[in-house]
Amino acid sequence: MYSLTSFAAARRWITTLLLSGSVLPALAQSGHDQELFETQKRLTVGVTKFAEARTALKTFIGRRAVWVQKQEETPDQLTAEFALPTRALSSLDSLTANLGYVLENNLNAQSLTSRLQELEAEEATETAQLTRLEKELRAPRLEEAERSRLEAEQERRTNSLTRLRQRQQSIRSHAGQAYVTLRLYDEVSFPTGNRKVSFVNMPGVEYSYLRLDNPKPGLTSRAYQGYAIKYMFTRGKSYFNLGVYKPVVKADEPDFVNELFVINFGQDFYPRNFGRGRRKFLNLYTSYQIGGFILNRNNDEQNEFIPNLNLGLGVELIKTRHILLDTKASYFVPLYDHSRDLRGILGQASFNFVF
Structure with a gap:
């Protein structure tokens, strides 16, 4: 049978793989959090030539976006969420201004240095707690109920440590990027009741x-x-x-x-x-x-x-x-x-x- 030490080592190996290999980017992109970006932008644009505008924006996103979180289309509307290099935001503003009437153009910027420091402090706390749990689990003559409790706590803290490291890695990987939420709609097709006056x-x-x-x-x-x-x-x-x-x-x-x-x-x-x-x-x-x-x-x-x-x-x-x-x-x-x-x-x- 496998020993408890072997299971703990296996868990540490899986955690290392998630953080250093190709698995983390896939997990991160499946649930991007806008708060992990220093720059966030919201754009709402009404156009009269919707087909041409949609093609121009899709081409821009395909060429300039780092990745696309969401892109949904209807006959008279396009919504997209994507990450863009911060230096490309001015090009996006110029494009949308030429396509139609910009109803919303909001830009929010924040510093994530303090958030990274908080995550690092939480990581250090979780690491110390895991070290303590591993030491307690190696104690001889440990009762079964106490062993089960310690193993459950060890698994919970291991998962928490994994999420903390993923969050830090996501913040660092998004440096120099902006999270863009874009809505393009056809002014002719949308009646007044379906849009903001x-x-x-x-x-x-x-x-x-x-x-x-x-x-x-x-x-x-x-x-x-x-x-x-x-x-x-x-x-x-x-x-x-x-x-x-x-x-x-x-x-x-x-x-x-x-x-x-x-x-x-x-x-x-x-x-x-x-x-x-x-x-x-x-x-x-x-x-x-x-x-x-x-x-x-x-x-x-x-x-x-x-x-x-x-x-x-x-x-x-x-x-x-x-x-x-x-x-x-x-x-x-x-x-x-x-x-x-x-x-x-x-x-x-x-x-x-x-x-």
């Missing part, structure tokens, strides 16, 4: 100039101008505006329209082939506004609420994380029987800022 708090002011197509002498001015409060609440962009337009040329007739009090809800849309609003200057967009206005006359007796719809085209002149300066032109269409009297070209310029 990015809310903002961006109040601002807006100047408007409305030139009528068919002004009526004595009833309407040839043009109206005014100011509004414009509150933008998503990066979409979705917003409300509330303001007053006054006539450029006034008249004293009692039926003359001397004020338009407007309130609208609007949304702007970036074309998929013109940068999707990612540039800091000159982003093209289309827009609509729907709402209404209260028409006030000189006699104050014929105030009316009239719904309206505006369809337009605009350009963001300056766009940063904190300010937005843009301008647009749209066709102002009152939705009532006499819309011909008040429809025309509406020009707007607005300035919004993060509050």
Whole structure:
């Protein structure tokens, strides 16, 4: 029969094999812990040309990744977790910025020196305890119950020592690497309800100039101008505006329209082939506004609420994380029987800022 000393020696030999041979990398890669990396990165990217973007990212991962923990694909989404040399993170950032709109780009860095010291101290404690147990097991006239207890404790501490050494080896082997969690999705295929809406708090002011197509002498001015409060609440962009337009040329007739009090809800849309609003200057967009206005006359007796719809085209002149300066032109269409009297070209310029 094999002696207890032989079993202990066999266990030590297996532990040495796990730590020094090819078995450890396989065990480590089957259950990678992000906390064993000094650098961790999370990326979420929305794209309009999903097939091309997916191919570009898969090619990048295949060429640059040290290993791939997970890579899952659906017709409109790609998720991947992989280790990348830290020096390659800038290349990944450049690639994703060119592919689409980066919704999330988080980088966390930490020092694992203290964690290694803790693991080394735990290893020294476990090694000392194993030495004590082996000495106690060699004692003569050891009762069977006590021997069983000592053997169970020896096996438990041997397994603990193996895990501690594996963890240290994993930390050292990941030096200079980053753990990347990446999600790529198709903006066109994902409806709004299936993705996060990015809310903002961006109040601002807006100047408007409305030139009528068919002004009526004595009833309407040839043009109206005014100011509004414009509150933008998503990066979409979705917003409300509330303001007053006054006539450029006034008249004293009692039926003359001397004020338009407007309130609208609007949304702007970036074309998929013109940068999707990612540039800091000159982003093209289309827009609509729907709402209404209260028409006030000189006699104050014929105030009316009239719904309206505006369809337009605009350009963001300056766009940063904190300010937005843009301008647009749209066709102002009152939705009532006499819309011909008040429809025309509406020009707007607005300035919004993060509050």
